[in-house]
Structure formats: structure tokens, C-alpha cells
Amino acid sequence: MQVREVGRLPNQLPADDDHPYRTGAWRPQFVEYDADELDVVEGAIPPALDGVYLRNTENPVMPAIGRYHPFDGDGMIHSIRFANGRASYRNRFVRTTGLAAELAAGAPLWAGIIESPEKSLRPDGWGARTRMKDASSTDVVVHAGRALTTFYQCGDAYEMDPTTLAQHGAAPWVPAGGISAHPKVDPATGELLFFNYTTTAPFMSYGVLDRDRQLTTWQPIPLPGPRLPHDMAFTPRFTILNDFPLFWAPEQLAKGIYRPRWRPDLPSRFAIVPRHGGDVRWFEAEPTYVLHWINAFEDGNTVVLDGYFQEQPVSPPDPADGPYGGLRKMTDLHAMRTKPHRWRFDLTTGKTTEERLDDAVTEFPSIHHARGGQRHRYVWSMAASVGWFLFDGLVRYDLETGQQQRYKFPDGVYASESPMAPRPNGTAEDDGWIVTFTTDVRNDRSECVIFDAAHVDAGPIARVALPARISSGTHACWAPAGTLP
Numbered sequence: 383m384q385v386r387e388v389g390r391l392p393n394q395l396p397a398d399d400d401h402p403y404r405t406g407a408w409r410p411q412f413v414e415y416d417a418d419e420l421d422v423v424e425g426a427i428p429p430a431l432d433g434v435y436l437r438n439t440e441n442p443v444m445p446a447i448g449r450y451h452p453f454d455g456d457g458m459i460h461s462i463r464f465a466n467g468r469a470s471y472r473n474r475f476v477r478t479t480g481l482a483a484e485l486a487a488g489a490p491l492w493a494g495i496i497e498s499p500e501k502s503l504r505p506d507g508w509g510a511r512t513r514m515k516d517a518s519s520t521d522v523v524v525h526a527g528r529a530l531t532t533f534y535q536c537g538d539a540y541e542m543d544p545t546t547l548a549q550h551g552a553a554p555w556v557p558a559g560g561i562s563a564h565p566k567v568d569p570a571t572g573e574l575l576f577f578n579y580t581t582t583a584p585f586m587s588y589g590v591l592d593r594d595r596q597l598t599t600w601q602p603i604p605l606p607g608p609r610l611p612h613d614m615a616f617t618p619r620f621t622i623l624n625d626f627p628l629f630w631a632p633e634q635l636a637k638g639i640y641r642p643r644w645r646p647d648l649p650s651r652f653a654i655v656p657r658h659g660g661d662v663r664w665f666e667a668e669p670t671y672v673l674h675w676i677n678a679f680e681d682g683n684t685v686v687l688d689g690y691f692q693e694q695p696v697s698p699p700d701p702a703d704g705p706y707g708g709l710r711k712m713t714d715l716h717a718m719r720t721k722p723h724r725w726r727f728d729l730t731t732g733k734t735t736e737e738r739l740d741d742a743v744t745e746f747p748s749i750h751h752a753r754g755g756q757r758h759r760y761v762w763s764m765a766a767s768v769g770w771f772l773f774d775g776l777v778r779y780d781l782e783t784g785q786q787q788r789y790k791f792p793d794g795v796y797a798s799e800s801p802m803a804p805r806p807n808g809t810a811e812d813d814g815w816i817v818t819f820t821t822d823v824r825n826d827r828s829e830c831v832i833f834d835a836a837h838v839d840a841g842p843i844a845r846v847a848l849p850a851r852i853s854s855g856t857h858a859c860w861a862p863a864g865t866l867p
């Protein structure tokens with residue numbers, strides 16, 4: 383492996399840090415590398431694997447003002463480019479406006495999501511919560527040849543080259559109010575669909591960017607009050623947005639307290655919005671909260687939506703978990719009991735039907751990207767460690783036969799979100815690979831690990847060494863070679 387250190391930010395965290403999400407698999411990384419001719423430590427990189435795997439991670443540079451939540455950390459993007467059976471790697475901090483301001487000040491300026499905005503030292507900032515730093519550490523997608531990083535609380539979209547990670551800064555097309563994480567690229571049209579949410583009316587807006595990065599649609603989606611949507615879905619004709627009964631309590635919000643409250647007395651509401659704007663159809667369903675959608679598609683005049691139903695969106699902290707008990711419950715998929723679920727919205731009758739697809743706790747899905755908005759058969763999901771926001775396994779669902787395959791990573795090895803990378807010119811929906819980065823706490827190293835998408839239970843077909851151990855984080859994506867600049 384040829385490795386060059388190309389950048390480094392000073393670690394200003396406490397030397398005796400005991401925060402569970404700044405240590406172990408979440409230990410932040412501060413060095414930026416260019417690495418070529420990566421060493422293959424097991425198996426072989428499939429010669430046909432051609433594209434880039436991008437991973438966003440959480441790397442707080444400054445100590446927190448008050449309490450730290452893992453989603454406050456500064457974004458660092460990792461890119462691995464595969465071609466002709468070889469691999470190159472780059473990693474870079476997302477050079478956000480907020481990070482630059484804190485580096486210039488030599489101190490943190492904004493309080494994170496579980497602190498009061500009044501503790502922020504700056505009156506301005508980003509986020510639906512307001513007075514936050516836009517860390518751009520949540521999500522990454524590739525649209526119109528550029529990687530876009532986004533922040534779940536809404537902020538800018540930072541643009542960079544998906545392979546070299548050369549940075550182009552904040553995208554000029556982002557409307558006032560910012561963009562949420564989880565914009566969606568429709569592979570059929572090359573459009574980018576996105577939304578934002580705010581504490582002021584209309585509380586949510588929806589937009590479409592065409593394949594040339596021109597804003598073609600921008601429409602308010604009025605809600606009864608401030609809400610906390612996280613993800614969206616689409617079909618060829620419709621975009622699906624949501625209003626779940628988990629939101630900042632209005633009477634507390636009036637006092638400047640941003641504490642999500644679960645309201646199981648209220649229904650879940652789904653907005654079916656025409657792709658390029660128009661009258662919104664609302665559907666009601668069982669109360670829940672959903673972090674991530676698997677996919678949506680049209681079945682005649684019915685919109686079908688798959689995602690992860692939370693059986694218990696909010697859990698009381700467990701005193702046995704110590705001072706971080708609340709935080710641990712907040713980030714534990716097993717406490718939320720996130721289960722794959724299908725909603726069907728009948729556009730003729732206005733009725734919703736829904737069913738559980740499996741009773742196991744999984745989340746962070748991937749499908750064959752060309753199936754986005756079309757009927758899908760296979761879903762690859764992450765399994766999580768109990769009590770932790772850490773992925774310790776892969777689950778492959780065949781929705782046609784009901785069969786499952788599972789793979790469990792070795793003890794102390796945690797994976798990243800693991801997208802499906804289709805074989806170029808392949809025809810079967812599961813013809814391709816699953817790509818992930820691992821953080822191996824016991825051996826203090828990271829690897830890129832590749833599975834046959836049709837046989838994840840058979841274990842990795844290749845393991846590729848990375849130059850340094852990476853932090854854990856939230857989202858990742860696969861960009862096929864044809865989508866790269």
C-alpha cells in the first residue's frame with residue numbers, strides 16, 4: 383500500500399475521554415490520507431467491481447459544549463475507488479463553514495442536539511433545532527457526478543468529487559431552511575429529490591433538482607406544527623413524505639426546550655406528493671416513527687412503501703447504563719425495535735393497509751440502486767449490537783420467498799452501512815456485491831470488506847486493508863463507475 387498523509391486536524395478532546403461515542407469503535411480520526419494499491423489481505427477484489435464506496439463518519443474535533451451526541455461529530459468522508467481488481471482510498475474532513483469557524487476560534491462554538499441552543503456561543507447557526515453546527519456528518523449520495531454530504535437537522539449540501547474528495551463547498555442551489563439528510567437520486571431520471579423541515583410554518587418543504595443541478599420544483603408541505611422527519615421515498619409519479627407522532631412538545635418548545643415526545647394517541651401521517659408538485663394526498667396509519675425507508679413503488683393505483691416500523695420509538699433511560707443511559711437508549715435500535723414493515727396507500731379508496739415483513743430488528747437498508755422507485759425483491763440490512771449504535775451483522779431478505787441469509791461479523795468488528803454494488807451489465811437483482819468498511823476495535827484497524835450479494839451468509843470474498851482505523855458513523859453509498867465524473 384502506498385500511503386501519504388495529506389492533512390491533520392488537532393485533537394482537542396479530553397485525554398481521559400470516557401464518552402461511549404468518542405471511544406471504542408467511535409474513536410474519532412484526525413488524519414487525512416491518500417492511499418493507493420491497497421493491500422488485499424483475504425480473497426481477491428472482483429475485477430468487475432467498478433465504482434466508489436463512500437462512507438460518512440463522525441469525528442468531533444472540539445470538546446462538546448455540555449453533553450455530546452454522536453450525531454454532533456464533524457463529518458469525515460472516506461472514499462474507496464475500485465477498478466480492475468485494485469483499490470485506492472482517500473479520506474477528508476468535510477470542510478464545513480461551522481468547522482472552519484471553530485478551528486479559527488480554537489474552541490467549540492455550537493452546542494449539540496441534546497443541549498439547549500442557549501448554550502451555543504454564536505447566535506446564528508444551522509439546523510431545525512436552531513443554533514447548531516451543520517456538521518454534514520449524516521448522509522452522502524452522488525448526484526450529477528458530485529458527492530453531496532448532508533446533515534439530519536437540515537443545513538447545507540457540501541459538494542465534492544466522489545473519488546478524489548476535492549471539495550467544492552456548499553451547494554448554491556440549497557433553498558433557505560436548508561436540506562435534510564436523505565435526499566434521493568432517481569436513477570431513471572437523474573433527478574435529486576429532497577426536503578427540509580423547520581420550526582416555522584409551513585414546517586416542511588419539498589424540492590426537485592434536475593440532472594443538471596437546476597431547481598425545478600419547490601413546494602411547501604404544510605404540517606400542523608414542527609415535526610422531525612428523517613427520510614423520504616419515491617416512485618416514478620410520487621414522492622412520499624411523513625408526519626410521525628414523535629415531535630418536540632409544543633408547550634416545551636414555547637420555552638425553548640427541544641425534547642421529542644412520543645404521542646401514540648396520534649396517527650402516523652404520510653404525504654403522497656406528485657413528483658413535480660401539486661395537490662398532496664394524506665394517508666393515516668398506525669402510530670410509529672421511521673428512521674429509514676427501504677424503497678417505494680407503484681402497484682396499479684396503490685403506492686407501496688417499505689421501511690422500519692419502530693415498536694417503541696422512545697424508551698426510558700436504564701439507570702444501570704450510568705451517566706450515558708439516556709443517550710444509549712436514544713441510539714439503540716433494539717430499544718426502538720425497528721422491524722421491516724410494508725405500508726400500502728390505495729389512491730382509489732384513500733385507505734392504508736400495513737403489515738410486518740419480519741420480526742427481527744434490522745435497519746439501514748440497501749437495494750439494487752436501479753430498483754429505486756421500482757418493485758424490489760431483495761433487501762440487504764444491518765443488524766445492530768444490543769445497547770449500541772453499532773452494526774455487527776448483515777441480513778439479506780428475499781421478499782419473494784421469505785428466505786433470509788445472515789452474517790455476523792467477528793467479535794469487536796463493526797461494519798458500516800453496506801450498500802449493494804451491482805455487477806456492470808448484470809441482469810439479476812442480486813448479481814453484485816455488498817461493500818462495507820469495518821472498524822476492528824481489538825486489532826485497532828479498519829478494512830474494506832466485500833461480500834457476494836447473493837451469498838452474504840458465506841462471509842467475505844475479499845478484505846482490503848485501510849491505512850488507519852476509521853470511526854463509526856451513520857450513512858454510506860455506492861456510486862457505480864458510470865455515475866462518476
Ligand SMILES: [Fe+2]
Pocket residue numbers: 520563564612673674856857
Ligand atoms: Fe439516516
